[in-house]
Amino acid sequence: MNREGNEEIALEFVDRLSDSLGFDKERIQHLFEKNYLARNWGKYEHLLRFDKEISHIEHGTVLYEKGSSFEFIMGFPKIRRAMVLYPTLKKHFNGLSKLAVEEKMNGYNVRVAQINGEILAITRSGYICPYTTERANVKLNLKFFDDFPKLVLYGEMVGPDNPYVPKAIYDIDSVEFYIFDIREKNTGNPLPTAKRRELMEKYGFLQVKSFGEIPLKTAPEEIADIIRKLGIIEHEGVVIKDPEMIFPPLKYTSSQSNCSDLRHAFRFYNEAGRDYMLSRIVREGFQTVEWNEDETEFKKRCMQLGESILNPLRESLRSVKNSQRLYEEVRIRVRNLKTASDFEDYLKRLGVDAVFEEPYSVGAEYLITVRKLNKSTNDKTQAIWEGELW
Numbered sequence: 039m040n041r042e043g044n045e046e047i048a049l050e051f052v053d054r055l056s057d058s059l060g061f062d063k064e065r066i067q068h069l070f071e072k073n074y075l076a077r078n079w080g081k082y083e084h085l086l087r088f089d090k091e092i093s094h095i096e097h098g099t100v101l102y103e104k105g106s107s108f109e110f111i112m113g114f115p116k117i118r119r120a121m122v123l124y125p126t127l128k129k130h131f132n133g134l135s136k137l138a139v140e141e142k143m144n145g146y147n148v149r150v151a152q153i154n155g156e157i158l159a160i161t162r163s164g165y166i167c168p169y170t171t172e173r174a175n176v177k178l179n180l181k182f183f184d185d186f187p188k189l190v191l192y193g194e195m196v197g198p199d200n201p202y203v204p205k206a207i208y209d210i211d212s213v214e215f216y217i218f219d220i221r222e223k224n225t226g227n228p229l230p231t232a233k234r235r236e237l238m239e240k241y242g243f244l245q246v247k248s249f250g251e252i253p254l255k256t257a258p259e260e261i262a263d264i265i266r267k268l269g270i271i272e273h274e275g276v277v278i279k280d281p282e283m284i285f286p287p288l289k290y291t292s293s294q295s296n297c298s299d300l301r302h303a304f305r306f307y308n309e310a311g312r313d314y315m316l317s318r319i320v321r322e323g324f325q326t327v328e329w330n331e332d333e334t335e336f337k338k339r340c341m342q343l344g345e346s347i348l349n350p351l352r353e354s355l356r357s358v359k360n361s362q363r364l365y366e367e368v369r370i371r372v373r374n375l376k377t378a379s380d381f382e383d384y385l386k387r388l389g390v391d392a393v394f395e396e397p398y399s400v401g402a403e404y405l406i407t408v409r410k411l412n413k414s415t416n417d418k419t420q421a422i423w424e425g426e427l428w
């Protein structure tokens with residue numbers, strides 16, 4: 039096709055997008071120029087993603103042509119955090135009598151949907167992850183998507199064969215997809231929690247654990263108890279939801295999960311965001327005061343917090359001092375070696391510095407160790423050992 043032909047298509051595309059979004063054409067062009075609206079690449083080039091929240095369209099929203107118009111898969115809305123349970127729950131959920139309390143699992147957020155006949159897994163930012171897409175096709179009951187082509191499953195990929203957030207704290211051999219939300223395409227409207235659970239049960243999907251519906255009145259004490267118990271087994275925390283999914287959910291986490299995040303953050307201290315580190319320390323302060331902890335409990339918390347900062351830091355600094363490069367080792371499990379090479383390209387494309395080791399086969403699948411290099415912390419540490427200033 040000649041150059042003019044291409045431009046014509048592009049203009050016509052912008053026209054239709056402008057009608058569909060209700061934005062004027064200049065605005066659409068501006069979004070493309072700034073890469074706020076960007077394309078995936080390769081065979082997913084036809085899938086556009088919002089790289090930024092624009093006029094109530096969530097960051098990570100994906101859109102594509104469907105017939106003569108467009109279909110949208112909304113990004114997963116940000117869940118705000120309760121720093122204290124009382125009076126926050128009462129204030130936020132004012133007027134509700136009961137709250138649905140669910141476990142917050144620690145993995146990575148994925149949307150799975152049928153897009154023009156294919157089942158694809160979309161990351162929080164709206165990328166199609168080849169690894170997660172293969173896992174979703176292997177693990178999920180795909181009949182669901184034929185029966186409900188208009189619904190999108192939102193869930194957490196959890197377990198040891200997880201290239202982003204590997205966790206051995208759950209009783210999972212490899213990696214599993216736990217559903218926590220179902221929303222309609224285009225509108226992004228969520229199903230009420232009970233309806234979602236019933237539907238998922240019917241199709242045999244794994245779901246995040248439910249702690250039932252708890253009266254708003256007693257929620258702060260009851261949730262504090264749940265959190266203490268989850269903390270003992272190193273689980274992350276809870277997400278507290280309006281059963282009808284009209285009020286936005288809130289999250290609240292255990293001290294052990296804050297410490298676990300800090301251990302990771304301080305191991306790679308130059309990669310981790312400062313807000314990320316600070317907010318986890320401040321949470322510890324609020325929790326100890328809200329829970330009225332005595333001196334013994336407080337001392338224990340201080341030790342745990344201090345150790346989760348200094349232990350990994352000491353380990354990293356020593357490694358570099360001994361000329362060992364810092365990296366994080368993760369593992370993936372694929373059915374098809376092509377998935378692994380697609381995933382390698384994908385990570386490269388996203389700027390992740392990763393080395394894939396030789397695959398070894400287990401049954402019908404392959405395990406591959408992936409080393410993610412932490413160049414920034416490594417270089418900074420080395421420079422300091424060589425006498426550089428902070």
Ligand code: ATP
Binds near residue numbers: 116118
């Ligand atoms: P957010 O922008 O939503 O705060 P984040 O990555 O900063 O995202 P997290 O602290 O991990 O935040 O908390 C929100 C994430 O928790 C969700 O994006 C989702 O992936 C995950 N999650 C795990 N379990 C649940 C659940 N039961 N309900 C909702 N989300 C859950």
Ligand code: MG
Binds near residue numbers: 143144145146
């Ligand atoms: Mg998380």
